[in-house]
Amino acid sequence: DAGVTQSPTHLIKTRGQQVTLRCSPISGHKSVSWYQQVLGQGPQFIFQYYEKEERGRGNFPDRFSARQFPNYSSELNVNALLLGDSALYLCASSADSGFFLNEQYFGPGTRLTVT
């Protein structure tokens, strides 16, 4: 079985631009979560989606948005990029929502650089 996949692997954008990151969960997993990891720090929770509904939101500005599609894949959008948005963006999938909290399986991440 394929693990969690993310695209693109690397991305370079200019301040003020918009970016869309994509994630495909493990087959059968209905929950997708997004995290931002700045170099040298632990991941910060951005969003969780379960069955196409937002189930959790971290402390991020409205420039960050996400959605989940009927096939449970997900997109993370960031508008009006700032230098501080440069980070590794991680996607994780799990079989259930946070109520049962199964293990989280992470993808390899998308490295975003904002210049």
Added chain:
Amino acid sequence: KQEVTQIPAALSVPEGENLVLNCSFTDSAIYNLQWFRQDPGKGLTSLLLIQSSQREQTSGRLNASLDKSSGRSTLYIAASQPGDSATYLCAVSRPGGSYIPTFGRGTSLIVHP
């Protein structure tokens, strides 16, 4: 606000040593605690998941314990190997309707031959 601290921040040991990595959290009302491994520039790999009602979990050379009352967890690595070199992160989740995890900054481990 939940805060997670991991000590030490970095560790360098010779191959074969037994190691203890520490994770502490400020709010004991957690749902569970999970230990992850992260290789440089890569995603996270789940190592052990401990539910709040459990005291420990074991997988191979790894053993993780949880003491909710004191807000602490330890990850014990037996007979360390160079392949264990990575950053080890712990994350706790809060109870409620959604899964909101809080991660520590990690312990960077180097095991040299």
